Amino acid sequence: MMTTIVLCILMGMIFLAYHTTYVKATTVKLTLPGVSPLTLIHLSDLHGRTRFWNGELHKLVNAYDPDIVIVTGDLTQHRGQLTRVLNELAKIKSEDGIFFVPGNYEREAGRFRKKAYSAAGFHSQKEAWQQVMTVLENESTVIEKDGSCIWIYGFDNSMYGNERRPRQEIQQANLTIFLAHSPNIVSLIHSESLKADLLLTGHTHGGQVRLFNRTVGAYKHFHVGQKEDQSVGVFGISRGLGTSRLPIRLNCFPEITVYAINGS
Incomplete structure (x- = not known):
């Protein structure tokens, strides 16, 4: 009897570990006129995790030979994880290039009781991010690729009210991409009548626990994955890679999202 109980507990732990650490790739095929074939990978909410059941993060991403990689915040659970995470992203x-927007954990640390970083602490981290990625903190960048113009704007959507609309008019581009950590940014986008082809966000973790294809925990009001939107074309919310608060996932596997644009 005791052996059976122990075996059941062990199997349950393996089951949860598999759901928590096995990365699934979601491929989204988009057809956008005037855009050269492009493979864009979206990562979010690492919370310090770089190794998974099926491999190291950089190997999982590099297998797709990406043109652009987007990271939408929450790299770590605490600052002590930053060097390891950045070393992984550098691979x-x-x-x-790799493009990054800050999340709320770029300004605070802790699983249950969060402590805000000082301004000096934030800027020290930012200097480290910039060694590996292009940081877009209410800023834009333009990529010229194979005759296409790609305009990317990153909102500093960190749950601290720091997000700002573009200071200049959105440039004419073949592909316009908005980035933010929290999907709440869509309210500002709608209220300001901003337009894009693609909005990429994270923060919700897909709820982390899902039953019958429904979120059990927080963020029930947000979709998981992609949906059409009148302002941003495709509105993507990543399930992310790590965990926050509860250190488990259930029926909500870690995710990298591969946007295959025009047959890439």
Whole structure:
């Protein structure tokens, strides 16, 4: 009897570990006129996790030979994890770069009782991010690729009210991408009548626990994955890679999202 109980507990732990650490890739095929074939990978909410059941993060990403990699915040659970996470991201081979927007954990640390970083602490981290990625903190960048113009704007959507609309008019581009950590940014986008082809966000973790294809925990009001939107074309919310608060996932696997644009 005791052996059976122990075996059941062990199997349950393995089951949860598999759901928590096995990364699934979601491929989204988009057809956008005037855009050269492009592979864009979206990562979010690492919370310090870089190794998974099925491999190291950089190997999982590099397998897709990405043109652009987007990271939408919450790299770590606490600052002590930052060097390891950045070392992993530095191994990603992205032809046109890695682009990053801060999340709430870029300004605070802790699983249950969060402590805000000082301004000096934030800027110290930012200097480290910039060694590996292009940081877009209410800023834009333009990529010229194979005759296409790609305009990317990153909102500093950190749950601290720091997000700002673009200071300049959105440039004419073949592809316009908005980035933010929290999907709440869509309210500002709608109220300001901003337009894009793609909005990429994270923060919700897909709820982390899902039953009958429904979120059990927080963020029930947000979709998981992609949906059409009148302002941003495709509105994507990543399930993310790590965990926050509860250190488990159930029926909500860690995710990298591969946007295959125009047959890439």
